[in-house]
Amino acid sequence: MSHDIDFSTLSLRDTLDLAISVEEEAKERYDDFANQMDAHRTPDVAKFFRFMAANEIKHAEKLSARRKDIFGDEPSTADASMLYDIEAPEFDSARAFMSIRAALDVAMESEVKAYDFYDAALPAISDAQVKELFVELRDEELRHQEMITETMAKIPEGDGFNPDDFVDGPVAQ
Numbered sequence: 001m002s003h004d005i006d007f008s009t010l011s012l013r014d015t016l017d018l019a020i021s022v023e024e025e026a027k028e029r030y031d032d033f034a035n036q037m038d039a040h041r042t043p044d045v046a047k048f049f050r051f052m053a054a055n056e057i058k059h060a061e062k063l064s065a066r067r068k069d070i071f072g073d074e075p076s077t078a079d080a081s082m083l084y085d086i087e088a089p090e091f092d093s094a095r096a097f098m099s100i101r102a103a104l105d106v107a108m109e110s111e112v113k114a115y116d117f118y119d120a121a122l123p124a125i126s127d128a129q130v131k132e133l134f135v136e137l138r139d140e141e142l143r144h145q146e147m148i149t150e151t152m153a154k155i156p157e158g159d160g161f162n163p164d165d166f167v168d169g170p171v172a173q
Contacts, residue, residue: 007124015130016067017078019137020060026110027056045103052107100155108148115141
C-alpha cells in the first residue's frame with residue numbers, strides 16, 4: 001500500500017475516484033487468479049475467484065453510481081497510480097492446485113488490507129463527506145471479513161466450498 005497519500009487534501013470526487021480504482025484493481029487481480037486456476041485445472045477455486053471479482057465490481061459500480069449522482073460526468077483528477085495493491089491480493093498469492101480454504105485465506109488478507117487502508121486514512125480526513133464515505137467503506141470491509149470467517153467455519157479443511165453461502169450471494173454464470 002502506498003504511504004504517500006495525503007488524505008487531508010482529497011476532495012469527495014477524488015476520494016470516490018480512488019475508491020473506485022481500489023475496487024477495480026481487486027476485481028482485475030481476482031480475474032487473473034481465476035484464469036490461473038483454470039489453467040491449473042482447479043475449477044472450484046477459479047469459480048470462487050470469479051465470485052470475488054464479481055463482488056469487487058459490484059462495489060466499483062455502486063461507488064461509480066454515487067460519483068455520477070454527485071458529480072455527473074466531470075473528469076477524474078485523482079492519481080490512481082498511488083493505490084497499487086490497496087485491496088488487491090498479492091500477485092503471488094494464487095498457487096497451482098490451491099484449495100478453497102487457501103483461496104479464502106487470500107480473500108481475507110485482501111479484505112484486511114482494504115480495512116486497514118480506509119481506517120488509517122480516517123484521522124487525516126477533514127471533509128465530513130469524505131470521512132463518512134471512508135467509514136462506510138471500512139465497515140463494509142469488516143463485514144466481508146466476518147463473512148469469510150463464517151464461511152471458513154462451514155467448510156471442511158481444504159474443501160467443500162459453496163459460493164451460495166458467501167458474501168453477496170451466488171454469482172451468475
